[in-house]
Amino acid sequence: MISIPTERKVLSENDRLAAGIRKALEATHTLSLNFIGSPGAGKTAFLERTLRMLPRGTRAAVLTGDIQTENDAIRLARYGYPVRQITTAGACHLDARMVENHLIDWDLEALDLLLIENVGNLVCPTSYDLGEDGKVVILSVAEGEDKPLKYPGIFRKAELMILSKTDLLPFVPFNAELACDCARSVHPDIEIIKASSMTGDGFGQWMDWLERRMQGKQILAEDFAAAIQ
Amino acid sequence: MISIPTERKVLSENDRLAAGIRKALEATHTLSLNFIGSPGAGKTAFLERTLRMLPRGTRAAVLTGDIQTENDAIRLARYGYPVRQITTAGACHLDARMVENHLIDWDLEALDLLLIENVGNLVCPTSYDLGEDGKVVILSVAEGEDKPLKYPGIFRKAELMILSKTDLLPFVPFNAELACDCARSVHPDIEIIKASSMTGDGFGQWMDWLERRMQGKQILAEDFAAAIQ
Numbered sequence: 129m130i131s132i133p134t135e136r137k138v139l140s141e142n143d144r145l146a147a148g149i150r151k152a153l154e155a156t157h158t159l160s161l162n163f164i165g166s167p168g169a170g171k172t173a174f175l176e177r178t179l180r181m182l183p184r185g186t187r188a189a190v191l192t193g194d195i196q197t198e199n200d201a202i203r204l205a206r207y208g209y210p211v212r213q214i215t216t217a218g219a220c221h222l223d224a225r226m227v228e229n230h231l232i233d234w235d236l237e238a239l240d241l242l243l244i245e246n247v248g249n250l251v252c253p254t255s256y257d258l259g260e261d262g263k264v265v266i267l268s269v270a271e272g273e274d275k276p277l278k279y280p281g282i283f284r285k286a287e288l289m290i291l292s293k294t295d296l297l298p299f300v301p302f303n304a305e306l307a308c309d310c311a312r313s314v315h316p317d318i319e320i321i322k323a324s325s326m327t328g329d330g331f332g333q334w335m336d337w338l339e340r341r342m343q344g345k346q347i348l349a350e351d352f353a354a355a356i357q
Numbered sequence: 358m359i360s361i362p363t364e365r366k367v368l369s370e371n372d373r374l375a376a377g378i379r380k381a382l383e384a385t386h387t388l389s390l391n392f393i394g395s396p397g398a399g400k401t402a403f404l405e406r407t408l409r410m411l412p413r414g415t416r417a418a419v420l421t422g423d424i425q426t427e428n429d430a431i432r433l434a435r436y437g438y439p440v441r442q443i444t445t446a447g448a449c450h451l452d453a454r455m456v457e458n459h460l461i462d463w464d465l466e467a468l469d470l471l472l473i474e475n476v477g478n479l480v481c482p483t484s485y486d487l488g489e490d491g492k493v494v495i496l497s498v499a500e501g502e503d504k505p506l507k508y509p510g511i512f513r514k515a516e517l518m519i520l521s522k523t524d525l526l527p528f529v530p531f532n533a534e535l536a537c538d539c540a541r542s543v544h545p546d547i548e549i550i551k552a553s554s555m556t557g558d559g560f561g562q563w564m565d566w567l568e569r570r571m572q573g574k575q576i577l578a579e580d581f582a583a584a585i586q
Binding site: 134166167168169172194195196197199218220247248249250251252268270271272274275277278279280281293295296299300301326 | 363395423449478501506507510525529
């Protein structure tokens with residue numbers, strides 16, 4: 129008997145579900161981003177400030193993953209956008225089925241932007257496509273500069289790296305340029321924004337990036353609509 | 358056909374190998390500790406300062422795990438103790454087979470202390486017994502206070518929590534007492550040491566803990582030797 133190894137079977141089932149999510153988000157012109165970083169990299173704080181700064185009228189929603197607790201959903205719900213917590217009950221990553229289950233009965237037509245905060249983990253979430261348009265990796269200056277070399281998978285797959293907690297730079301032995309060089313050595317085209325969710329440093333640049341990406345998505349979605357006519 | 362799920366088979370094979378390692382370390386009176394924390398929690402810096410401060414004559418060695426790079430082994434080798442890097446080539450945790458393979462041709466009789474630095478990850482390493490005497494979880498004050506609630510598995514299994522990077526406390530919105538309460542709420546008996554690998558704060562207490570634990574191991578090992586005679 130020749131059987132497919134379990135891990136490959138799981139990933140291929142995940143890819144099938146992710147393709148369905150991607151198709152649905154394409155049809156509704158919803159930009160979706162998958163945020164990945166260590167526990168403590170500052171993912172939730174970054175999304176909190178993002179929600180605070182979104183231009184009035186942006187139709188955004190958030191899915192936030194954790195192994196246990198609804199803490200992050202409670203933090204994120206304060207900004208008036210729909211938020212759902214995905215508790216994975218032990219699993220070290222989000223998968224497409226969890227995302228699909230938590231999108232049920234949300235009207236995607238009414239969403240321009242879906243922000244997905246993955247479980248805090250630089251490794252396992254990398255392998256699971258969630259049907260998102262792009263991955264964003266968050267690395268904080270309280271970590272080591274060589275993290276992109278040690279965890280190359282996610283830095284290769286992410287289109288954007290947020291170097292977070294830049295307000296701590298005067299107090300930590302962290303060389304930001306070295307960290308950027310490490311990221312570019314595994315992914316020469318990665319975009320990088322240095323930001324602090326405490327001071328707001330870098331958020332202008334991040335908002336510009338997000339706006340450009342959302343506009344791009346609308347144009348792509350129009351092409352998609354024309355192609356299927 | 359009734360078959361054991363792959364994950365359970367893997368874990369039970371791991372437990373068998375871990376039991377072998379534990380027996381060998383028991384016979385040679387070697388205390389072994391498995392350090393687990395997020396990427397960037399400060400595991401390597403903590404072990405560097407530990408090696409610098411060990412009393413002269415301590416017979417210590419280090420195994421350090423990463424997905425890629427030998428960077429940590431290079432950092433740790435500067436202190437004159439034997440160090441081996443385990444690169445997991447993608448795996449998000451160490452397992453007992455990797456430890457066994459890297460202990461080959463080390464004379465365990467000549468070791469009092471084996472420090473094992475796991476892959477940076479608060480989730481997956483928790484499930485893999487490495488044959489160690491105890492797990493130590495490292496949480497940095499640059500992370501969130503509620504990490505023990507979000508990742509309860511490792512905080513339940515660890516006998517000691519190191520609250521690291523305390524030198525950053527004046528610059529981060531982190532309530533150390535709240536973090537300790539969160540840890541105790543999932544594991545009431547967990548011991549906690551607050552430490553800074555930059556300033557050395559807390560290292561006296563950590564060295565006392567380590568010495569007590571090594572002495573305890575010698576006594577246990579003598580009981581073990583008597584029992585098998």
